[in-house]
Amino acid sequence: MFKTITLERTPCEGESPVYKISISSEGEVDWEGQQFVQKEGHHTWSLTDEQVEQLQELIEDFNYMSYQYIQGDRHSAADHPYCMTSVQDEKGCYREINHYLGDTLQIGRDLETFEEKVEEIAGTHAYIGTLNPS
Secondary structure, three states: OEEEEEEEEOOOOOOOOEEEEEEEOOOEEEEEEEEOOOOOEEEEEEOOHHHHHHHHHHHHHHOHHHOOOOOOOOOOOOOOOEEEEEEEEOOOOEEEEEEEOOOOOOOOHHHHHHHHHHHHHHOOHHHHOOOOOO
16 A cells, blocks of 8 residues: 655746645645645645545556656757656655656656546646646
8 A cells, every 4th residue: 555645746937837745545635836726835635535545556557666767858849847756655665756748759648647647536636727737
């Protein structure tokens, strides 16, 4: 079982939402909205047991702890943000993936799907607002 999952979206030259969420195995979500989000500052809410189980299944199905992310070319014309995720399990094993969203090779699409699913289960869309993470 996971102990903590985090997801952070970093700034870019544009108006991409900048925020970080941390989710505990007890279902507590900690939100820190920084810029270009509907709800700035610190907010917390709770997930249901079913949502926590969905996150655990997502981590296992994606094989997060063993996933091999190969970063493509970072020298694109525009400055793109990163989406940084991490998982720590009950045994203390920790894994972090820093996903550059400007990869020209589009290698990380399956990783983007994972990130979007974490956000969907956690319910961050109400805090992000109308801007879409990019």
